[in-house]
Amino acid sequence: MYLLSRIFLFLTKSYETAQKEREEAYLAESADIYDLEFRMRKLDREKAGRNPSWMNHYS
Template structure:
């Protein structure tokens, strides 16, 4: 039953909602302030690389 509810939740969430939930979960696992800041910078860097990735493909 748990698997069916997770599948239904996955199918009803948009890609942006899934990414936001994943990012929030990742940030909530930080052990201290420095780890949280590191994780926030990592997410920012990953977002910046993803948004300009189309420029690097020739």
């Protein structure tokens, strides 16, 4: 029954929620404050690269 409930939760989770959980888990693995800052900047750069270049001044 536990496995069935976990599968149901996995299938009903939105993409945004799953992405946020992955990012939080990635940040939680940082070894120290410098690693945390590096990972935060890396995620920010990846997010900035997802928009078309003509939309950069709208964010």
